[in-house]
Amino acid sequence: MKQSTLAFPTIQRLTTMAALVLGALFLGGCATEGAGPVQAPSNAPAAFELTIAHINDHHSQLDAFAATELVLDGVPTQVELGGFARQTSLFKSVAGTPNLLKLHAGDAMTGSLYYTFFKGKADARMMNTICFDAFIPGNHEFDDGDATLKAFLDELAQGPCQTPTLSANIVPQPGTPLAPAGGKPYLQPSIVKDIGGVRVGLVGITIAGKTRASSRPLASTQFLDETRSAQAAIDALTAQGVRHIVLMTHHGYEADLALAAQLTGVDVIIGGDSHTLLGDFKALGLPSGGRYPTVARNAAGERVCIGQAWEYGKAFGLMNVRFDAQGRVSQCSGQASLVIGEPFKRKDAAGAWQPLPAAEAAALQARLAANPAVRVLAPDPAAAQTLAGFASQVATEKARTIGTASEPLCLVRVPGERADPRAGAGCEAASSLARGSDVAQVVAEAFLRGSRRADFALQNAGGVRVPVPAGTLSMNTAFTVLPYTNVLVELDLTGAEVLAALEDGVANHLDLGQSNGSHPYAAGLRWDLDMSQPKGRRFSNVQVRSKTTGAWTTLGPAKTYVMVTNDFVAAGRDGYATLGPVYAAGRYVNTYLLYTQTFVDYLTATGPLARPSRADYSHQKVITRGGVALP
Structure with missing residues (x-):
């Protein structure tokens, strides 16, 4: 969702970490599953093959995506895409594959009402219908802190699966939830699996800066440098004679490419975080982020x-890795496949989507069986039954209507950049307009209305997750737009601090190379923005709207204002460095208003939802990084 930067640990600290990892591995901190005590390295066969089935970033999206349009046999066709019970069927279908590993590369949680109401319990129960050989925490596993992650891992440990959780660069402080006093630590840097008589090492790495800056881990939980931590864990395994190393990462595809070039001893990287679809899907109407598998050095x-393997349980990765007699990778192949199922629908002569007749659907499915880019199968019955138990508890609340939208609210994180296509018709030009994100603007307006004290409201672009199509709005709409558990706080700020915070939000992505989710939107506050200028000179003509008269006046640098925002941004996260000390000094009031409920209250109070007037948008004039003035 959001990113920031974390300074590298010192060499002394890294050396200490490496020593701890080595010691833990030699003293039993690295579990050898199915192989008994650590033995001398086995003699791997000349043609040892390893098969890896994997997913990542399912984000509590446990239901299938209905009526998803793909191009099948050259014809636009609606299908059901994904669904965790369908993933269970797929993993079971490959269960007889020799030398198989089943891996989940993080961000299992947050993103749907299943997380809102069950905080990972539903995700863990569904993951246990697959029994992964290893899981690594993604940044969003820390969205509600170490204790919520611990509760999720406790659920994951229920039953026979006992899935280990790996991270070589997360170091919880002893006595905290993930490292309980007198108990077994919840995170291991690595494990060794016996795969067909050959020992294979698994190492976990979680993105450091983004997790610390954009989620809510305990301040005492350390996030060490990814590259150095990975190498330390790999070296510890190779010192034991483990010759085959699979690195599980949650820090993005491009980062994986860079990481591979800096490490020795690594054979495979199974990643997540960037939601990248790898493979050739042009015939299906989808773009690709690269080859599957990508072969680096x-x-x-x-x-x-x-x-x-993309996102939200929509895809399934199956990789085959062949090793030579020296333990080096000689060949890798495989496929990331879209996971789809019936009903299949196509447009009739009138342009309406209609289910295919049974015979046509069966013939299409038979043809698709020869296409490795798709896997067509039904949900696993037992997994579907498990999910139904959770679904029944939220169905009534999800369905409750809270209002309507008279027009689509487009989602554009940064004015001039790509618009999210999910809002549909009416957002075709959104990426070329200075106003930027309609939905982020409306969320900020909701926050301002919900606060009695605030002069204006601030919302980071990445905290608003989806656009809003025109039509009926339900509780599910609100919880999908704002899926987290933030509350609203009111900060007392000078005008100079407000301006510095705005500069922080833009510099976080323009200068620091972090997520553009930090980009600011505001209600009751507007500006001109020139992203071609350096930090400190980007914002001009900053004005405040009077809550009583509606008149706009220039922001006074020495004047004190009250700004309402979510507690995540208020605490200085997502690059808002100016706000952190204000929050730490106690210059705020916690309203204890759940931000999603504030949005719901706004929808129900204001009638049909529409875009604000153009004069009320935070972005008035915008010049892009490349110097282009937006209309």
Whole structure:
């Protein structure tokens, strides 16, 4: 969702970490599953093959995406896409594959009402219908802190699966939820699996800066440098004679490519975080982020096979890795496949979507069986039954209507950049307009209305997750737009601090290379923005709207204002460095208003939802990074 930067640990600290990892591995901190005590390295066969089935970033999206349009046999066709019970069927279908590993590369939680109401319990129960060999925490596993992650991992440990959770660069403080006093730590840097008589090492790495800046881990939980931590864990395994290393990462596809080139001893990287679809899907009407698997080279010039499987349970990765007699990768192949199922629908002569007749649907399914880019199958019955137990508890609340939208509210994180296409008709030009995100603007307006004290409201672009199509709005709409558990706080700020905070939000993505989710939107506050200028000179003509008269006046640098925002931004997260000390000094009031409920209250109070007047948008004039003035 959001990113920031975390300074590298000192060499002394890294050396200490490496020593701890080595010691833990030699003293039993690295579990060897199915192989008994650590033995001398086995003699791997010349043609040892490893198969890896993997997913990532399912984000509590446990239901299938109905009526998803793909191009099948050259014809636009609606299908059901994904669904965790369908993933269970797929994992079960490959269960007989020799030398199989089943991996989940993080961000299991947050993103749907299943998380809102069950805080990972539903995700863990569904993951246990697959029994992954390993899981790594993504940044969103820390959205509600270490204790919520612990509760999720406790659920994951229920039953026979006992899925280990790996991260070589997360170091919880002893006595905290993830490292309980006198108990077993919840996170291991690595494990060793016996795969067909050959020992295979698994190492976990979680994105450091983004997790610290954009989620809510305990301040005492350390996030160490990804590259150095990965190498330390790999070296500890190779010192034991483990010759085959699979690195599980949650820090993005491009970062995986860069990481592979800096490491020695790594053979495979199974990643997540960037939601990248790898493979050739042009015939299906989808773009690709690269080849599947992507073949890179490590620091020793040896092959590294890299895979990622898109997002939300929509895709399934299956990678085959072949090793030579020296334990090096000689070949890797495989496929990331879209996971789809019936009903299949196509447009009739009148342009309406209609289910295919049974015979046509069966013939289409038979043809698709020869296409490795798609896997057509029904949901696993037992997994579907498990999910139904959770679904029944939220169905009534999800369906409750809270209002309507008279026009689509487009989602554009940064004016001039790509618009989210999910709002449909009416947002075709959104990416070319200075106003930017309609839905972020409306969310800010909701926050301002919900606060009695605030002069204006601030919302980070990445905290608003989806656009809003025109039509009926339900509770599910609100919880999908704002899926987290933030509350609203009111900060006392000078005008100079407000301006500095705005500059922080833009510099976070323009200068620091972090997520553009930090980009600011506001209600009751407007500006001109020139992103071609350096930090400190980007914002001009900043004005405040009177809550009583509606008149706009220039922001006074020495004047004190009250700004309402979510507690995440208020605490200085997502690059808002100016706000952090204000929050830490106690210059705020916690309203204890759940931000999603505030949005719901706004929808129900204001009638049909529409875009604000153009004069009320926070972005009045915008010049892009490339110097283009937007209309």
